[in-house]
Amino acid sequence: MRILLVEDDDRIADPLAEDLRHQSHAVDIAYDGVAGWEFSQAASYDVILLDWMLPKLDGIQLCQRLRQSGCQAYILLLTAKDATGDKVLGLDAGADDYLVKPFEVDELTARLRALSRRQPIYQSVVLTHGEIELNPTTHSSTYAGIPLELTAKEYMLLEYFLQHPTQVISRTSLLDKLWEFDRISGEQTIKTHLTNLRRKFKQAGCQYDLIETVYGVGYRLRDVSQSR
Structure with a gap:
């Protein structure tokens, strides 16, 4: 959990x-x-x-x-x-x-x-962006209906991006929010997880990088309306 x-x-x-x-x-x-x-x-x-x-x-x-x-x-x-x-x-x-x-x-x-073991009391909001769907209740995610097999960190990264779909998210912010208890992971670990996440999107049929690198600043979700 x-x-x-x-x-x-x-x-x-x-x-x-x-x-x-x-x-x-x-x-x-x-x-x-x-x-x-x-x-x-x-x-x-x-x-x-x-x-x-x-x-x-x-x-x-x-x-x-x-x-x-x-x-x-x-x-x-x-x-x-x-x-x-x-x-x-x-x-x-x-x-x-x-x-x-x-x-x-x-x-x-x-x-x-x-x-x-309890039945969830509150309705969960499914997060979406283009062909991506992430369900916080079931901790599952799909691209174009194809299940994504994500590690815990990959899931956390994707969820954070979907919660801030229009923002450029700095590396420092990712470390603060997702690696609060493991700061020694460092930026290289973030890059590794993002590389793996991009690869899994491509394996599911995505033809472009859904997570863009904004050089010198951080990362953001690609505007899917400009990728068609």
Whole structure:
């Protein structure tokens, strides 16, 4: 699963994220509520692990904003508040589950498995651009109806481009948004993933580069209306 962890205490956030990554989850970390909101707008997540007491924007406010914006991710609140009234407040704000600190990672991962078995509550918006379709709910993508077999990073790159179809996206932005937890990957790794993504489009029948290089700036999706 792709997980956003919003937690201001790095003594909790960093080891928890590492544990989840060892379980093959992709994890981004935001250390305050505003950063959590920005991450949620830049990518689609399956689950958001959300601390209650956050700087800039607290967890309840962020949870409400996420639901008002149509966020489809499951939200699991992580907090030391254990009163029944606090739990009711969190669930009424839009959270799907509630876990009291301190907690064992085994219990958290069990709750993640339980959430993954639920029927999705929110309708997912299929992202399209020309012949490309990407469905965040099923984590599938096609070109001209032909399934694309993408790695996790290739999928994340394509999703990010489709969420910003008219923008030139800098290499720094790609590193910040998609390699937040692995900065040592560097620009060469981005180029490798983009090369593989372009190759898979061509294998599906695309006759031109759908992802253009804007030299000295970054990358963007090609205007398909000018490619016919």
